[in-house]
Amino acid sequence: MTPETAILCALAVPLGGAALIAAARRNPNLREAVTLGTSVLLFLLVASLAPAVMAGERPSLLLGAVMPGIELVFKLEPLGMLFALVASGLWIVTSVYSIGYMRGNKEHHQTRFYVCFAGALAAAIGIAFAGNLFTLFLFYEALTLVTYPLVTHHGTDESRRAGRLYLGLLVGTSIVFLLVAVIWTWLVAGTMEFTPGGILRGRVSDGAMGALLALYVFGIGKAAVMPVHRWLPAAMVAPTPVSALLHAVAVVKAGVFTVVKIVVYVFGVDAIAGMASVEWLPVVAGFTIIAASIVALRSDNLKRRLAYSTVSQLSYVVLGAAVLMPLSVLGAALHIAAHAFGKITLFFAAGSIYTAAHKTEVSQLDGIGRRMPVTMAAFTVGTLSIIGVPPFIGFLSKWYMLRGALEAQHWFAVAVLFAGTLLSAGYLLPVVYAAFFRREAEQAHHGSHGEAPAPIVIALAISAAGTLLLFFFADSLLDLAGALAGVAS
Amino acid sequence: MTSHLPILQVVVPLIAAPIMVLLRSGPIAWVLAVSVSWAALAIAAGLFVEVADGSLVSYWIGSWPPPYGIEYRIDVVNAFLVLLISLIAAVVIVYSRESVRAEIPRERHYLFYAMYALCLAGLLGIAVTGDAFNLFVFLEVSSLSSYVLIALGRDRRALMAAYQYLILGTIGATCYVIGVGLLYLETGTLNLADMAVRLAQVSGDRPVLAALAFITVGISLKLALFPLHLWLPNAYAYAPSVVTAFLAATATKVSIYVLLRFYFHVFGGSAIFDAQPMAPIWITLSLAAMFIASATAIFQDNVKRLFAYSSVAQIGYMTLGASLGSFTGLTGGIVHLFNHALTKGALFLLLGGIALRVGTIRFDAIGGIGRVMPLTSFGIVLGGLSLIGVPATVGFVSKWYLVLATLERGDWWLAFAIVGSSMLAVVYVWRFVEAAYFREPSAEVARLREAPLSMLVPAWLMVLACVYFGLDTQLTLGGAGAAAAELLRGRQ
Numbered sequence: 012m013t014p015e016t017a018i019l020c021a022l023a024v025p026l027g028g029a030a031l032i033a034a035a036r037r038n039p040n041l042r043e044a045v046t047l048g049t050s051v052l053l054f055l056l057v058a059s060l061a062p063a064v065m066a067g068e069r070p071s072l073l074l075g076a077v078m079p080g081i082e083l084v085f086k087l088e089p090l091g092m093l094f095a096l097v098a099s100g101l102w103i104v105t106s107v108y109s110i111g112y113m114r115g116n117k118e119h120h121q122t123r124f125y126v127c128f129a130g131a132l133a134a135a136i137g138i139a140f141a142g143n144l145f146t147l148f149l150f151y152e153a154l155t156l157v158t159y160p161l162v163t164h165h166g167t168d169e170s171r172r173a174g175r176l177y178l179g180l181l182v183g184t185s186i187v188f189l190l191v192a193v194i195w196t197w198l199v200a201g202t203m204e205f206t207p208g209g210i211l212r213g214r215v216s217d218g219a220m221g222a223l224l225a226l227y228v229f230g231i232g233k234a235a236v237m238p239v240h241r242w243l244p245a246a247m248v249a250p251t252p253v254s255a256l257l258h259a260v261a262v263v264k265a266g267v268f269t270v271v272k273i274v275v276y277v278f279g280v281d282a283i284a285g286m287a288s289v290e291w292l293p294v295v296a297g298f299t300i301i302a303a304s305i306v307a308l309r310s311d312n313l314k315r316r317l318a319y320s321t322v323s324q325l326s327y328v329v330l331g332a333a334v335l336m337p338l339s340v341l342g343a344a345l346h347i348a349a350h351a352f353g354k355i356t357l358f359f360a361a362g363s364i365y366t367a368a369h370k371t372e373v374s375q376l377d378g379i380g381r382r383m384p385v386t387m388a389a390f391t392v393g394t395l396s397i398i399g400v401p402p403f404i405g406f407l408s409k410w411y412m413l414r415g416a417l418e419a420q421h422w423f424a425v426a427v428l429f430a431g432t433l434l435s436a437g438y439l440l441p442v443v444y445a446a447f448f449r450r451e452a453e454q455a456h457h458g459s460h461g462e463a464p465a466p467i468v469i470a471l472a473i474s475a476a477g478t479l480l481l482f483f484f485a486d487s488l489l490d491l492a493g494a495l496a497g498v499a500s
Numbered sequence: 501m502t503s504h505l506p507i508l509q510v511v512v513p514l515i516a517a518p519i520m521v522l523l524r525s526g527p528i529a530w531v532l533a534v535s536v537s538w539a540a541l542a543i544a545a546g547l548f549v550e551v552a553d554g555s556l557v558s559y560w561i562g563s564w565p566p567p568y569g570i571e572y573r574i575d576v577v578n579a580f581l582v583l584l585i586s587l588i589a590a591v592v593i594v595y596s597r598e599s600v601r602a603e604i605p606r607e608r609h610y611l612f613y614a615m616y617a618l619c620l621a622g623l624l625g626i627a628v629t630g631d632a633f634n635l636f637v638f639l640e641v642s643s644l645s646s647y648v649l650i651a652l653g654r655d656r657r658a659l660m661a662a663y664q665y666l667i668l669g670t671i672g673a674t675c676y677v678i679g680v681g682l683l684y685l686e687t688g689t690l691n692l693a694d695m696a697v698r699l700a701q702v703s704g705d706r707p708v709l710a711a712l713a714f715i716t717v718g719i720s721l722k723l724a725l726f727p728l729h730l731w732l733p734n735a736y737a738y739a740p741s742v743v744t745a746f747l748a749a750t751a752t753k754v755s756i757y758v759l760l761r762f763y764f765h766v767f768g769g770s771a772i773f774d775a776q777p778m779a780p781i782w783i784t785l786s787l788a789a790m791f792i793a794s795a796t797a798i799f800q801d802n803v804k805r806l807f808a809y810s811s812v813a814q815i816g817y818m819t820l821g822a823s824l825g826s827f828t829g830l831t832g833g834i835v836h837l838f839n840h841a842l843t844k845g846a847l848f849l850l851l852g853g854i855a856l857r858v859g860t861i862r863f864d865a866i867g868g869i870g871r872v873m874p875l876t877s878f879g880i881v882l883g884g885l886s887l888i889g890v891p892a893t894v895g896f897v898s899k900w901y902l903v904l905a906t907l908e909r910g911d912w913w914l915a916f917a918i919v920g921s922s923m924l925a926v927v928y929v930w931r932f933v934e935a936a937y938f939r940e941p942s943a944e945v946a947r948l949r950e951a952p953l954s955m956l957v958p959a960w961l962m963v964l965a966c967v968y969f970g971l972d973t974q975l976t977l978g979g980a981g982a983a984a985a986e987l988l989r990g991r992q
Contacts, residue, residue, distance in 0.1 A: 078897060078973050149891040156890070163938070171938050175930070182926055186889070187919045194903045194915075 014063055014070030018085050018140055021056045021095070024049060025133035029126045036122040043110050046125050050102040053132065057092075057099045064092045065490050071142055081197070083149070086142030086205065089494035090275070090344055094268045095139035097348045098261045101355055102132055104470045104477075105256040108359055111466030112252050115366040123160060124250070130157040135261040138268065143203040144193045144277070147269060148185070151233070154265055155181045161253045162246045173245040180242040181232045189230030192223055196277060205272060209279020220278070221288025227273050228292060228329070233266025235322045236329055237299040244318040251362025254314060259321055259354035264347050267328035271343055274332045275495065284335045292333040297427035299326035304434035311372045313361045316438060317354065323431060324350045324397065331412045334424050339415025341489075341496035346408035348488055349396065352478045353405050356393030357439075359471035360386050363463040373442055378451030380443075382461055385468050387446045389475035394439040396478040399432055404481035407489075505550075506559035506572040506628050509543045509582060510638075512536050514621035517614045526609030530597055533613040537593040540586040540624065548579045554982065558630070566630070567691035573630030577986050580979040581757045582627045584838050588749040588845050589620050595849055595958035596742040602856050603654050603740045612652055616746070618645040623754050632680045632690045635758065639676065639722070642754070643669045646747055650739040661734035668721055668731040675718030682711035683766075696766045712776070715762055723755035725819060726789030729812045736808035741852025744804060748811055749845035753837050756818055760834075763822075764987040782823035787917055789816030794924035798931065803854075803861040806928055807847055810887060813921065814840045817902060820918070824905045827984055832901030835973075835980035839886075839894035842969065846962035847883040850876050853951030853959065858944075863931065868941025872948045875956055877936045879963045884929030886966045889922050893970040897977065 012020075028049030035042040063070060064087050071086035109128070113121050134157055137150030155178065163174035197203050200210040211220065232239045246258050274280065283289050300323045307319035327350070331343025363386040364370050368379065380387035396403035399410075409428065416424035462468050481488065516536040520529040551557055551574055559572040574582075593616070604612050622642025629635050647669070651662035684690055686707050687698040702708055717728070724732040732752075736744045763778075790813050797809035818840070821833025853876045854869060855861050870877040886893035899918065906914040950956070969976050 075972070077971055078900065078977060081900075083971070145891075152890050153892075156885070166938055171934060178926070178930065182888075183923055186922055186926075187916065190899075190919055191903060191907075191915055194900065195907055198904060198907050 012059070014060055014068070014087070015072045017056055017060050018070065018072045018087070021053060021060070021136050021140070022085075022133060024053050024056060025129045025136065028053075029129035029133070032125045032129060033122060039121065042122060042125060043106075046106050046109075046129065047103070049129060050099070050106045050132075053136070054096075054099040054103055057095045057136070060087060061092055061096060061487070061491075063087075064089060065487065065494065067494075077145065081145050081203065082143065083146055084142035084204075085137075085140040085146065087140060088205070088276075089491040090268065090272055091139040091141070093344060093488065093491045093495075094264060094347060095136055097351045098132065098135045098139065098264065101256060101260050101351060101474070104473050105252055105355070107466045107473075108255070108362070108470035109252040111464040111468075111470070112250065112362050112366055115464045115467070116250070118164070118250060120164065124164060127157055127160050128252075128256075131161070131257060131261055135265055138265045141205075143205060144196060145203055147272075148189065148193055151189075151231075151265065151269065152182070152185060154262060155185070155233075158253070158257055158262060161257065162249045164250055164253070165248065170248045173248040176245040177242045180239055184230050184232035184239050187230070188226045192226035192230055195223060195226070205276035207276065209275075209277055209282045211277060212279055212282040217286050217288045220283060220286060221291070224274075224278065224283070224289050224292065227277075228270060228295070231266050231269050231273075233262055234270050234329060235263060235266060235299075235325050236295055237302060237322070240299065240303065240322045243322055244315055247312075247314040247318050251314070251358060251365060254318070255355045255358035255362065258318070259358050260351045263321060263325055264351060267325050267343075268347060270329055271332045271340070271347075274335075275340065280335050280337075280340060289333075293330055293421065293424055296326040296330035296333055297423060299323065300330065300427055300431045301434065304431060304438060307438040308434065311374055313364070313371060313373050313376070313442070314358070316373060316442075317357050317361060320357075320397065320435065320438060321350075321354055323435070324354065327409070327412065327428075327431065330424055330427065331415065334412070334416050334419050334421050336415040336419045337496040338418060339412050339424075341492045342408050342411030342413075342415055344492035344495050345404075345411060345485075345488060348481065349404040349408040349478075352474055352481060353393045353396035353403070356389050356471055356474040356478065357397070359467065359474060360390035360393065363467045363471060366467060367460045367463040373445070376442060377445050377449035380446035381451070383463070385462055385472060387443070389471040390446070391443045392475040392478055394443055397439060398436045402482045403478045404485065405478065407482060407485055504559070505543050505547050506557060506574055507561065509540060509547065509628055510621055510625045512539050512543070513617045513624065517617040517621070520610050520614040520617065524610050526606065526613070529610040529613035530593075530600075533596075533617055534593050536617060537586065537589040537620065540620065541590040544579070544582045544586040547574055548576075548583045548979075550574075551576050551579045552979075552982065554986070567689045567694035570634050571630040571691055571693075572628045573693060574628055575986050576979065577761070577983040578627045578757065580834070580838070580983050581754065582624060583979070584753065584841055585620070585623050585627065585750045588746065588841055591958045591961055592742060592746045592749075592845070592849070595745075595852070595955050598952050598954050599742050599852050599856060600740065604652055608652065612649070612740075615645045615648045615652075618642075619649060619746075623750055626754050627757060630692050632683065632692055632695065633677075634690075635692075636673065636677050636680060639673055639758075642751065643673060643722075646743075646751060649743040649747070650735050652743070653738045653740050655738045657734065658738035661731075661738045665731040665735045668728075672718045672721030672728075675714045675721070677718075679711040679714030679718060682707045682714065686711070692761065692766055696768065699766065709776075712767060716759075719755055719759045719762070723752045723759060723819075724812055724815055726785055726793060726812060726816060729789070729793065729815075732812055733805050733808040736811065736848075737802055737805040741848065741855050744808075745845050745848035745852060748808075748848055749841040752811070752815055753841055756815070756822075756837055760822060760987055768987075779823050779825060782819055783914070786816040786820035786823060787914075789813055790820070790917070790921040791924070794921055794928065797928045798924065801863050803863065803866070803932060804848070804851055806931070807844065807851070810925065810928060811840075811844055813924075814844070814887070817898065817918070820914075821902050821905065824909065826905055826908060827981075827988060828901055828908055829905035830984035830987060831977065831981045832898055832905050834983050835901060835976050836898035838976050838980065839898045839966075839969065842894055842962055842965050843883055843886040846959060846966055847880060847887075849955070849959035849962060850879045850883065850951075853955050856951060856955070857948045863935050865942075866945065867935055867939030868937075868945055870936035871941055872945055873950050875960070876951050879960055880936075881929075881933060882963050883966060884925075884932060886970070888925045888929055891970070892967060894966050894976070896970055897973050901977075
């Protein structure tokens with residue numbers, strides 16, 4: 012298969028899968044088989060493209076011009092490859108998990124759920140492979156719209172309100188800021204292609220560069236930089252598989268991926284390094300890291316705590332890119348993968364607790380580690396990876412970001428990295444402590460529940476193992492991230 | 501034969517109307533209406549191909565040479581418009597059969613189709629004629645027939661709406677004809693092209709200025725420029741579904757064409773036009789339309805009225821594009837004229853399906869409609885996305901060009917105004933989404949079926965066109981760009 016065909020198939024497979032899932036709606040077993048088959052096929056397709064990209068090739072696929080000079084085009088590069096690998100790989104695990112979760116909780120509208128999930132993956136792959144700003148914007152909007160039915164899955168008043176916030180903030184920021192930024196870029200640069208070294212160098216004044224960066228960063232609401240982060244905790248009303256894959260991996264990572272991609276390929280790291288008008292970005296990212304961590308510390312609801320933790324962790328990626336050093340950019344790219352594995356494990360565990368014990372608050376989890384040892388062991392692994400303890404993948408990404416910040420002598424970033432690490436330990440470790448070292452409260456009616464259904468346990472064990480294995484087999488991840496940073500340097 | 505295309509464009513539907521009245525049969529009238537609409541589309545396509553390269557077709561009625569006789573003059577500007585009108589007509593007429601049967605008493609069916617044919621003839625006539633007074637005649641033909649069409653609505657308020665439109669429409673037409681009279685006094689000609697040439701040499705500027713004012717106000721009434729839009733929401737809300745779809749997609753667009761023709765071609769050569777602060781006035785009114793009408797749309801409880809106010813807002817985008825005065829802006833305005841016609845046509849056709857099944861389209865009556873009429877509802881959501889301007893729909897193409905045009909001028913606040921007002925569209929479109937998908941269907945709604953295929957297919961054709969022309973803009977942007985270039989040629 013040529014790379015061009017593989018790109019086209021990677022986009023078409025999840026869409027075709029969505030159609031087949033809809034067609035198999037009367038037979039749940041067949042429907043879930045289609046979901047699993049599609050996710051495996053997608054991962055194989057994406058993985059088949061990886062060697063070429065690592066070898067330095069940049070295969071591309073042109074689908075045609077939408078407007079004069081504005082093309083629908085896909086072009087592979089290391090960062091997109093990394094994002095696509097993470098999203099499609101974790102989709103397989105999430106599909107296994109979803110089967111256990113959706114059946115275990117007897118959720119309604121399961122067909123719609125799986126159809127939209129497949130659609131979301133198609134959009135995520137489109138974002139990952141986008142060759143220019145227009146293509147990226149198209150799939151970025153598509154991802155928001157296709158995940159809206161997932162966020163509002165329960166159809167209650169609460170989910171409707173959450174849906175309004177979700178749509179209002181994500182569509183609002185993208186139309187009002189991101190679209191204007193894209194059109195402005197097109198106007199001054201005359202091109203929208205992602206180009207190593209950037210396309211804006213020498214075309215706009217320093218001040219305009221800063222304004223344009225602000226339009227991008229706050230226009231990409233999916234990156235959840237404060238103050239446009241509110242949609243993410245609101246989206247937690249969705250079923251847990253959605254929170255896990257979409258709001259810890261596909262959607263939010265699409266946001267920070269876009270930020271990194273634009274900093275590297277539109278602005279160019281060298282072009283804006285040392286420019287006074289862009290120095291606000293590390294400050295905003297640092298503020299988000301600290302502030303979101305503090306909110307997480309104070310949240311009793313487990314999913315809400317994890318959501319604010321995600322807001323905080325996403326800004327690590329933005330901070331890594333904003334430090335504008337090759338090593339920190341490498342760390343930022345790596346953190347996209349590292350946080351994905353760690354946080355999906357934590358969400359899987361939260362959903363597992365909900366399915367087996369119907370508990371949602373941290374204060375209800377005393378002693379639950381004895382009833383659900385695998386779930387809570389996985390939770391512990393996820394926690395350690397998020398904090399950045401070796402030998403988990405979370406350590407590597409923070410290590411590179413820290414080295415980048417030290418090399419740049421960016422003391423603010425260094426301080427934020429340390430403080431953020433302490434805070435993340437502060438909001439995650441108490442959960443682990445309560446689960447294993449506290450005694451189950453007398454009045455808590457746990458009934459006789461044990462572990463969650465097998466698919467859930469299998470899925471969270473795999474993702475927890477992933478954080479460990481990635482640390483030891485990080486070569487290909489490092490190659491990809493290094494290729495990006497090499498471009499950046 | 502092909503040399504007579506310009507006149508055939510108008511005469512074919514015009515002659516069909518009296519035949520329908522003579523035959524007095526609904527089914528035959530429908531067959532005739534379908535044939536003339538499709539014939540009009542074929543003729544329009546032929547004309548468009550002929551002038552697409554920038555050439556000009558001049559047809560002399562009765563072989564009297566202009567400026568003495570009436571000239572039909574087709575360039576790429578009106579060829580593009582004629583193509584749009586007949587495209588919409590060809591789709592709408594197929595749809596009309598089921599809808600008319602449900603909404604209009606049987607004995608009036610033939611009258612409906614006759615009025616429809618007249619209205620089509622009038623709109624096409626306005627577009628093809630090169631004569632200012634002939635234009636007035638066609639303006640009246642289309643207006644009078646549309647008053648009747650609106651009054652045929654089931655709701656008794658349709659009569660009131662038609663009456664309101666009649667009064668305001670007549671004032672508009674009168675203003676227009678006074679303006680034309682003044683121009684005739686000054687130039688001694690009614691031929692638009694000739695008028696443009698002579699106007700440049702006129703010395704006294706006061707009558708010309710008065711003519712400009714009268715024509716501006718008259719046409720602005722017909723195109724429902726804010727704040728002269730008061731007739732539109734009621735007319736659209738209470739007219740029969742087919743009529744709303746047809747008029748919303750064509751009538752205001754034709755008026756915008758007339759305005760562009762006068763501003764850029766007739767007055768374009770005149771120094772008076774450049775001396776007036778026309779652009780600021782138009783930009784202000786366009787912005788007012790975009791924001792006030794959109795905000796009003798949010799608070800409507802009738803879905804048709806909601807989209808009617810949205811039309812007033814969208815007209816603001818078109819006039820905004822035109823008043824930016826640049827090639828990009830004008831292209832954006834004209835392409836939005838095309839794109840919005842498709843979008844609103846699709847939306848009103850789909851709403852007609854709901855009106856047929858539910859009987860009313862108030863928000864409180866259509867709760868949960870997404871479950872019982874999934875195709876119709878999903879089509880409305882797609883149309884709504886196009887109104888918002890989501891990429892891969894036609895609305896995005898328009899917005900791209902409009903924002904680009906404002907950024908070219910360095911007008912930041914205008915760029916943010918355009919994207920900001922589309923957030924209001926998100927709000928009113930999502931009112932439908934929440935009503936259709938988040939409410940439990942009532943017992944009455946729950947036993948309804950999906951709209952009939954004869955309505956769904958034409959409506960979905962329009963929806964798919966909204967997506968197709970959002971991804972392949974060769975025809976739409978090509979046509980709009982050529983039209984903009986042709987209009988701006990007159991400004992030099």
